[in-house]
Amino acid sequence: MNLPKKITIWEVGPRDGLQNEKVHLTLEQKAELIQLSVDAGLKNVEVGSFVSPKAIPTMADTDQLCALLPQVEGAKYRGLIFNLKGLQRGEKAGLKACELTISASRGHCLANMNKTPEDAVQSFKEVIEYANANNIYLNGAVATVFGCSIDGKVPFEQVASVLKALHTLGMRDLTLADTTGMANPKQVYEYSCRVQELFPDIKWTLHFHNTRGLGLANVLAGMQAGITSFDTAYAGLGGCPFAPGASGNIATEDLVNMCNEMGIETGVDLDKCIKLGYRVEEIIGGTRSSSILRAGKCSDIVKKH
Amino acid sequence: MNLPKKITIWEVGPRDGLQNEKVHLTLEQKAELIQLSVDAGLKNVEVGSFVSPKAIPTMADTDQLCALLPQVEGAKYRGLIFNLKGLQRGEKAGLKACELTISASRGHCLANMNKTPEDAVQSFKEVIEYANANNIYLNGAVATVFGCSIDGKVPFEQVASVLKALHTLGMRDLTLADTTGMANPKQVYEYSCRVQELFPDIKWTLHFHNTRGLGLANVLAGMQAGITSFDTAYAGLGGCPFAPGASGNIATEDLVNMCNEMGIETGVDLDKCIKLGYRVEEIIGGTRSSSILRAGKCSDIVKKH
Numbered sequence: 001m002n003l004p005k006k007i008t009i010w011e012v013g014p015r016d017g018l019q020n021e022k023v024h025l026t027l028e029q030k031a032e033l034i035q036l037s038v039d040a041g042l043k044n045v046e047v048g049s050f051v052s053p054k055a056i057p058t059m060a061d062t063d064q065l066c067a068l069l070p071q072v073e074g075a076k077y078r079g080l081i082f083n084l085k086g087l088q089r090g091e092k093a094g095l096k097a098c099e100l101t102i103s104a105s106r107g108h109c110l111a112n113m114n115k116t117p118e119d120a121v122q123s124f125k126e127v128i129e130y131a132n133a134n135n136i137y138l139n140g141a142v143a144t145v146f147g148c149s150i151d152g153k154v155p156f157e158q159v160a161s162v163l164k165a166l167h168t169l170g171m172r173d174l175t176l177a178d179t180t181g182m183a184n185p186k187q188v189y190e191y192s193c194r195v196q197e198l199f200p201d202i203k204w205t206l207h208f209h210n211t212r213g214l215g216l217a218n219v220l221a222g223m224q225a226g227i228t229s230f231d232t233a234y235a236g237l238g239g240c241p242f243a244p245g246a247s248g249n250i251a252t253e254d255l256v257n258m259c260n261e262m263g264i265e266t267g268v269d270l271d272k273c274i275k276l277g278y279r280v281e282e283i284i285g286g287t288r289s290s291s292i293l294r295a296g297k298c299s300d301i302v303k304k305h
Numbered sequence: 306m307n308l309p310k311k312i313t314i315w316e317v318g319p320r321d322g323l324q325n326e327k328v329h330l331t332l333e334q335k336a337e338l339i340q341l342s343v344d345a346g347l348k349n350v351e352v353g354s355f356v357s358p359k360a361i362p363t364m365a366d367t368d369q370l371c372a373l374l375p376q377v378e379g380a381k382y383r384g385l386i387f388n389l390k391g392l393q394r395g396e397k398a399g400l401k402a403c404e405l406t407i408s409a410s411r412g413h414c415l416a417n418m419n420k421t422p423e424d425a426v427q428s429f430k431e432v433i434e435y436a437n438a439n440n441i442y443l444n445g446a447v448a449t450v451f452g453c454s455i456d457g458k459v460p461f462e463q464v465a466s467v468l469k470a471l472h473t474l475g476m477r478d479l480t481l482a483d484t485t486g487m488a489n490p491k492q493v494y495e496y497s498c499r500v501q502e503l504f505p506d507i508k509w510t511l512h513f514h515n516t517r518g519l520g521l522a523n524v525l526a527g528m529q530a531g532i533t534s535f536d537t538a539y540a541g542l543g544g545c546p547f548a549p550g551a552s553g554n555i556a557t558e559d560l561v562n563m564c565n566e567m568g569i570e571t572g573v574d575l576d577k578c579i580k581l582g583y584r585v586e587e588i589i590g591g592t593r594s595s596s597i598l599r600a601g602k603c604s605d606i607v608k609k610h
Contacts, residue, residue, distance in 0.1 A: 001494045001529065152607040182603040184566035185525050189306045210518070212603070213559045213596030217522040220490050224306065246600035254518045261489035291518030295551035298487040298517070302457040 001224065006265040008229040009255065010205065011042040013280065014065075015049050015080055016249055017237030019058050023284045027061055031068035036279060037234065038070050040272035042252065045069075046099065046231075049080035050089040066093035078139070082113060084127045087136065097137040099175070100127055102166075104142050104159045107150030108179070112143075117158075121165040128169050139173035140166050141207065145191065147182025156191060160198060173203045175231065178218065181211020181240050181247075185221035192225035207231035208250050210289055211240045215250035216258055223264075230255060234273075235280035236289035247289035253277050257292045270297065306529065311570040313534040314560065315510060316347040318585065319370075320354050320385055321554055322542030324363050328589045332366055336373035341584060342539065343375050345577035347557065350374075351404065351536075354385035355394040371398035383444070387418060389432045392441065402442040404480070405432055407471075409447050409464045412455030413484070417448075422463075426470040433474050444478035445471050446512065450496065452487025461496060465503060478508045480536065483523065486516020486545050486552075490526035497530035512536035513555050515594055516545045520555035521563055528569075535560060539578075540585035541594035552594035558582050562597050575602060 014034060018025060025033075030048075037045055047069060048062030062079055069077050078097040079090045090098045102120045103109035109117045131138040144151075145159050159176075166174060176191065188206070195204060206222045206229070208215045219230055232255050238248025253273045259266045270292075277293045287293070295301075319339060323330060330338075339350055352374060353367030367384055374382055383402040384395045395403045407425045408414035414422045436443040449456075450464050464481075471479060481496065493511070500509060511527045511534070513520045524535055537560050543553025558578045564571045575597075582598045592598070600606075 001491060001526065003491060147603055147607075149606050152604070180603075180606060181600060182566075182606070184563060186306060186308060186567040211596065211600045212562055213515070213518075213521055213556070214563060216518055217525045217563070220522045220525060221306065240600065243600040243606060247596060251518070257517055258489060258519060258522070261487075262491040291516065291552060295486060295516045295545065295548040298452055298485075299457070301454050301485060301487070301548060302452075 003223055003262065004228045004264060006228065007223070007259060008044065009042060009252065009266055009268060010044045010046060010229065010231045011037045011234065011252060012046040012207070012231045012249065013234035013237055013252065015046040015059070016231070017233035019049065019056050020239055020241060021058060021237065021284055024058050025283060027064055027068065029283050030065050033234065033276065033280060033283070035070050036272070036276040038072050038075055040276050041268040042273070043072070043075045045075070045077050047077050047079055050086035051080070051082060063089055063093045066095055080141070083123065084130055087127050087130055091134060091136055095136070097139070098131070099139050099141050100124060101141040101143060102162065103144045104162045105144040105148035105151040105154045108144040108148045111150060117162045118165065121162065121169065124169055128171070138171065139175065140171045141175040141177055143177045143179040145176040146178040146187055147180050149180045156194060159191065163195060163199060167199055167202065172201060175205040175207050177207035178209055181209040181243070183208060183218050184214060185217045188218045188221040189225045192222050192227050196226060203229070205229035205231060209238060209240055210236065210247040210250050211243060213247070216254060219250065219255060219258070235277040235293060237280065237284070239288070251277070251290035251292065253290055253292040257297060261298065308528055308567065309533045309569060311533065312528070312564060313349065314347060314557065314571055314573060315349045315351060315534065315536045316342045316539060316557055317351040317512070317536045317554065318342070318539035318542055318557065320351040320364070321536070322538035324354065324361050325544050325546060326363060326542065326589055329363050330588060332369055332373065334588050335370050338539065338581065338585060338588070340375050341577070341581040343377050343380055345581055346573040347578070348377070348380045350380070350382050352382050352384055355391035356385070356387060368394055368398045371400055385446070388428065389435055392432050392435055396439060396441055400441070402444070403436070404444050404446050405429060406446040406448060407467065408449045409467045410449040410453035410456040410459045413449040413453045416455060422467045423470065426467065426474065429474055433476070443476065444480065445476045446480040446482055448482045448484040450481040451483040451492055452485050454485050461499060464496065468500060468504060472504055472507065477506060480510040480512050482512035483514055486514040486548070488513060488523050489519060490522045493523045493526040494530050497527050497532050501531060508534070510534035510536060514543060514545055515541065515552040515555050516548060518552070521559060524555065524560060540582040540598060542585065542589070544593070556582070556595035556597065558595055558597040562602060566603065
């Protein structure tokens with residue numbers, strides 16, 4: 001079994017996790033959770049998004065939040081954006097990195113951005129030029145890569161076409177996202193192998209939701225295909241707007257536990273990560289879809305007896 | 306990615322799923338769920354156990370339940386046993402197959418059977434002789450293979466020693482069980498490869514709990530190692546006595562969904578399997594740890610839009 005020695009985790013709880021929560025966190029609560037994340041060794045954090053406050057009210061204060069980010073060595077923060085306006089808000093807020101997002105599927109892209117994927121990529125030109133000119137690191141996130149709630153299965157050719165357009169514009173850091181929780185390990189392995197063959201100079205990250213219980217199996221498949229960077233959300237926040245009650249993003253603590261058990265380095269302290277998860281649950285006033293927060297670590301169970 | 310074309314599922318909901326439930330099902334409810342399982346194509350069913358009613362009261366009526374099993378072509382039923390007394394109860398109840406169980410770890414075996422694994426295997430001689438003489442098919446289930454709540458990690462050598470003793474006694478159909486939900490995919494892959502190398506004439510089944518969210522990732526690892534038979538429980542019943550509130554066995558519908566999405570045959574109708582899961586939840590009056598019962602199939606989500 002071909003597995004990496006080390007992986008990188010991007011904590012996307014502050015953005016993908018909190019964006020659809022009914023409980024709106026205060027600025028101080030958001031900042032506290034980011035502080036706890038960084039303390040736990042989760043030094044790559046997607047802190048929020050710069051989108052219309054009307055569309056996603058929970059993210060309206062991302063600009064102010066940026067002023068409260070812990071300035072720790074090695075910490076990397078980014079904000080999610082759709083366009084130049086978002087990038088400029090991120091820049092003004094002091095961020096050194098942003099994530100430009102697009103959907104691979106036509107249906108989702110039209111619904112989300114009111115543009116076809118092809119038109120959306122063209123509109124990225126000015127964003128990329130601005131980022132380059134102003135020294136802001138830009139990565140791309142491609143949504144609905146493994147399935148779309150509108151179009152269903154998204155053929156690899158459709159995905160590859162969007163990736164090629166992004167590559168042509170100079171993007172070399174891309175995240176493939178299973179927005180709808182429709183990915184399966186076989187597909188993840190195949191897509192991961194193929195994108196690396198087609199675009200060997202791109203740095204890849206995978207973003208899974210655990211909607212159908214396949215989150216960690218999909219990570220395993222991605223790892224076996226050579227991918228070493230993954231998005232997760234504290235306490236398994238995230239949910240799926242298309243399936244109310246379903247699980248959210250992969251829980252950060254679940255992935256860290258899996259890696260610890262398999263001897264794969266993450267740089268994250270699992271105990272601190274678990275404390276972070278409990279604090280998230282305390283603030284949102286409920287539980288989501290973390291396994292480790294319910295079961296504890298393997299070693300905890302053994303200690304009890 | 307090396308994957309099988311087809312796998313076999315053993316539905317263990319009636320035994321491992323229901324045994325620790327607070328709600329005690331009536332005989333009729335138990336029989337109804339087995340009927341629905343068989344109707345869904347889950348023709349291999351562990352119907353209950355023949356153990357002390359004091360130890361596990363929910364299984365006290367397994368003898369009577371056997372009289373209510375649907376007599377369908379291809380259906381295979383078995384009961385879990387610890388000793389000759391259990392086997393004889395199974396025989397009297399009309400079962401053609403039983404599963405003899407033992408723990409790989411010393412601590413768990415002593416706590417559960419009041420015997421060391423070595424002594425327990427010796428006591429199996431009479432069980433195996435009786436089964437052979439009376440034409441009852443016997444498979445073995447080895448608990449705590451991947452970790453023990455008392456002993457912690459169980460070295461492969463300890464597992465192999467118990468497997469060898471069972472092999473010497475003539476057993477050729479063994480289930481490796483992750484009783485405590487401590488298995489990880491790397492370990493599953495390695496153990497699965499090694500047991501097949503050591504005992505190529507044994508037919509293997511893997512039994513996972515989803516305690517730490519790794520159930521399906523562990524199945525994936527087992528499949529890649531060439532194992533094609535897995536235990537699951539309807540609606541994800543099962544729980545973990547050492548971690549209250551944790552997930553149970555892998556949910557049958559979650560594994561069937563994963564296989565469907567990956568093009569692996571199970572012989573199970575996912576829609577009927579989902580209906581079975583909802584009926585289980587209706588009877589127990591709550592939800593456990595099924596993903597598909599919350600999220601629906603991928604195709605359902607697409608249809609809604």
